Amino acid sequence: MKPLSQFLLCGLLPSAGLASSSYQKQLGGLDLDSKPQLAAPSYRKHLLETHKQLVEISSISGHEVPVANFLHTYLPTLGFETWLQALPASNTSWGYLPERYNVVARPRSDASHSSSAAARVLVTSHMDVVPPYIPYHIDAPSSEEITGSTIISGRGSVDAKASVAAQIIAVEELVASKAINASDVMLLFVVGEETLGDGMRFFSDSLQSHSNSTSLKAAIFGEPTENKLACGHKGITFGSISAKGKAGHSGYPWLGKSATEVLIRALGKILEHDFGKSERYGNTTVNIGKIEGGVAANVIPKEAQAEISLRIAIGDQKNGADIIRKQLKSILEEVDSEALSLESKGGYGPVECFCDVDGFETMVANYGTDVPHLAGDHVSYLYGPGSILVAHGDDEALRVGDLEEAVEGYKKLVKHALEA
Numbered sequence: 345m346k347p348l349s350q351f352l353l354c355g356l357l358p359s360a361g362l363a364s365s366s367y368q369k370q371l372g373g374l375d376l377d378s379k380p381q382l383a384a385p386s387y388r389k390h391l392l393e394t395h396k397q398l399v400e401i402s403s404i405s406g407h408e409v410p411v412a413n414f415l416h417t418y419l420p421t422l423g424f425e426t427w428l429q430a431l432p433a434s435n436t437s438w439g440y441l442p443e444r445y446n447v448v449a450r451p452r453s454d455a456s457h458s459s460s461a462a463a464r465v466l467v468t469s470h471m472d473v474v475p476p477y478i479p480y481h482i483d484a485p486s487s488e489e490i491t492g493s494t495i496i497s498g499r500g501s502v503d504a505k506a507s508v509a510a511q512i513i514a515v516e517e518l519v520a521s522k523a524i525n526a527s528d529v530m531l532l533f534v535v536g537e538e539t540l541g542d543g544m545r546f547f548s549d550s551l552q553s554h555s556n557s558t559s560l561k562a563a564i565f566g567e568p569t570e571n572k573l574a575c576g577h578k579g580i581t582f583g584s585i586s587a588k589g590k591a592g593h594s595g596y597p598w599l600g601k602s603a604t605e606v607l608i609r610a611l612g613k614i615l616e617h618d619f620g621k622s623e624r625y626g627n628t629t630v631n632i633g634k635i636e637g638g639v640a641a642n643v644i645p646k647e648a649q650a651e652i653s654l655r656i657a658i659g660d661q662k663n664g665a666d667i668i669r670k671q672l673k674s675i676l677e678e679v680d681s682e683a684l685s686l687e688s689k690g691g692y693g694p695v696e697c698f699c700d701v702d703g704f705e706t707m708v709a710n711y712g713t714d715v716p717h718l719a720g721d722h723v724s725y726l727y728g729p730g731s732i733l734v735a736h737g738d739d740e741a742l743r744v745g746d747l748e749e750a751v752e753g754y755k756k757l758v759k760h761a762l763e764a
């Protein structure tokens with residue numbers, strides 16, 4: 345665990361939801377002109393081309409091989425030594441997954457010691473996206489007419505290929521301007537963030553088995569935070585609730601026992617229950633994502649199940665999920681200990697990130713990330729362009745200026761991490 349003093353306790357943060365609604369309006373075209381037009385940075389064309397190539401390749405979780413191959417051939421042309429890290433094929437809760445690859449890249453350097461020296465800062469995001477594929481589109485008739493407020497849309501244009509592109513350009517710029525030593529940074533683009541977190545977990549395991557794991561001082565994670573520095577995000581855990589009853593003729597309910605009835609009473613209690621809140625993360629929230637049960641209208645149901653998830657605002661990363669599980673179990677026991685059972689393991693409590701850096705607005709996020717999947721004693725930063733509120737929608741989009749601001753943001757964060 346990191347000592348709490350490392351983190352700024354920013355209790356009165358605006359909720360992600362409030363901060364983002366104005367952003368959506370801007371994206372809807374109502375407020376675009378009010379944003380001051382910044383001069384185009386020298387890397388605009390290069391950044392947009394990188395982003396476009398990434399978004400044009402479909403890379404829905406489980407199908408990341410083409411985008412990994414693209415980065416494996418593209419990054420060397422920008423001066424990076426690049427490796428593919430193979431995750432073996434496996435059968436998972438998300439079905440069969442073929443062999444896939446994380447991409448690891450280090451800036452090439454003339455200094456003889458460089459690439460073999462362990463990196464101190466990891467700059468990372470994910471290559472996979474949620475379905476369905478949505479083609480790339482930039483809202484300008486010609487490249488001359490692109491401005492900071494030009495809108496780019498498409499699946500992954502925000503989550504998280506905006507981060508991937510901005511991170512690549514930021515590290516390239518820092519090394520080229522000699523603001524940092526090439527050997528100090530490493531880029532990592534993982535698979536599976538949107539599903540199992542298996543890409544980051546695999547990388548983390550591989551790092552633990554090497555001596556270079558101890559050298560990592562900081563990891564900068566790219567996710568849509570509207571270019572604000574996240575002070576952390578809620579935890580999450582999943583639960584599967586089963587109810588067992590006794591089948592019978594629906595005309596004689598006293599001769600059977602309705603599993604759906606028991607389940608509904610349990611779910612009602614769960615919805616009413618206060619799972620706890622904290623100043624930083626707000627309320628713990630519940631989602632009943634799936635319900636199944638029974639066989640016909642005139643049969644007393646023997647079985648029923650519900651799949652739920654909870655976004656956790658209490659406890660710490662290690663114990664938060666267990667605290668919530670305990671509360672769930674006691675609710676089920678109270679309602680009907682014989683009929684109800686809970687299957688739930690894993691998950692994590694709220695994840696803290698370092699957010700005390702001059703020049704950044706801060707926020708907290710309600711979504712999960714790969715931050716808890718990288719083991720080690722490093723400081724974590726969470727930052728990236730675009731809004732989570734459009735990230736998984738049909739209208740996923742951001743402005744050219746958001747991407748460019750993120751390049752500058754990542755540059756600042758890498759320098760901050762190396763100097764801290």
Ligand SMILES: *[C@@H]1O[C@H](CO)[C@@H](O)[C@H](O)[C@H]1NC(C)=O
Nearest residue numbers: 432433434435436440441442
């Ligand atoms: C996945 O499961 C199938 C069917 O059970 C099996 O044939 C296959 O070998 C498994 N693959 C892996 C990689 O475990």
Ligand SMILES: *[C@@H]1O[C@H](CO)[C@@H](O)[C@H](O)[C@H]1NC(C)=O
Nearest residue numbers: 522523524525526527528762
């Ligand atoms: C780069 O490394 C050299 C030698 O280790 C060191 O003296 C120098 O301060 C470093 N430069 C930066 C920008 O970190």
Ligand SMILES: *[C@@H]1O[C@H](CO)[C@@H](O)[C@H](O)[C@H]1NC(C)=O
Nearest residue numbers: 448463530551554555556557
């Ligand atoms: C870590 O160091 C080992 C050698 O000790 C090297 O083979 C491996 O590639 C390094 N891992 C990364 C991700 O740099």
Ligand SMILES: *[C@@H]1O[C@H](CO)[C@@H](O)[C@H](O)[C@H]1NC(C)=O
Nearest residue numbers: 359617618619621626627628
């Ligand atoms: C948090 O939960 C309390 C009840 O415990 C409720 O009054 C409040 O409106 C909730 N806050 C939000 C932001 O949903």
